[in-house]
Amino acid sequence: MPPVERRDPEPIEAYLFDLDGVLRVWDGADLAAVEARAGLPPGRLGEIAHDLDRYGPALLGEVTDNDWRASVVGALVADGLKPDVAVDVVLDWSANLGRVDPEVTEVVAGIRAAGGQVALVVNSTDRLELDLVVLGLDLAVDTVVSSARTGIALPDAAMYEIAAGILAVPAPRCAYVGPHAELVAGAERIGMTGHLFDGVSGLRAIVETLSAR
Known part of the structure; x- marks a missing residue:
């Protein structure tokens, strides 16, 4: 039996990052405070806003962000809030954009600098x-x-492929960093290296390892 040919791993030339749960961090206390001021049960606003039938079309660009948020107002009114209170709830919730993790952005800057x-x-x-x-x-x-611009959503293979195509880097030379196992698996299925984000120390370690290829 002939020896199995061993191939060195492809060098990584591009990184695909998710935003929420990686570069952007949300404080659940902020949402809880909005709900408490309106007398909503904990988690109710998120449940209504991210109901797949309501949120899904906005993620795919079939309706605008403004349309989606207006539909959340309507659902809150149907749930028992007065219209003016429902509007205030959605305005307060919408004003919070989360915060950027400076340590992760530092890693991103380092990748680009290299x-x-x-x-x-x-x-x-x-x-x-x-x-x-x-x-x-x-x-x-x-x-x-x-996804709102492409009309498709992760973990559809086309999302990763579109990014790799724009960067002009083949999939085996790309690494994907995301907060959910199913999204990482989606990248790996098309030949990318996947990293399930669990903190900046792990991110630094994997970038250092991949940079050494």
């Missing part, structure tokens, strides 16, 4: 680009791929 490319690949509404400007992330990456 000659690598970075894409954000995100399931999001059409407000994503505005959020990135406000958060100061619009110039922190080389490109942004949003």
Whole structure:
């Protein structure tokens, strides 16, 4: 039997990052405070807002972010809130854009400084680009791929492939960093290296390892 040919791993030239749970952090206490002021049970606003029948079309760009949030107002009214209270709840909730993790952005900056490319690949509404400007992330990456613009969502293989195509880097030379196992698995299925984000120390370690290839 002939010896099995051993191939060295592909060098990594580009990184695909998710936003929420990686670069952007949400404080659950903020949402809880909005709910408490309106007399809503804990978790109720999130349950209504992210109901798949309501949120799904916004993620795919079939309705706008404003349309989605207006539908949340309507659902809160149907749930028993007065219209003016429901409007205030959604305005308060919408004003919170989360916060950027400076340690993760430092890793991203280091990748780019070393000659690598970075894409954000995100399931999001059409407000994503505005959020990135406000958060100061619009110039922190080389490109942004949003489900609201493509009409498809992670973990559909096409989302990863679109990002790799824009960066002109083949999938085996890309690494994906995300907060959910199913999204990491989606990247791995098309030949990318996947990393399940569990903190900045693990991220630094995997980037260092991949950079040494």
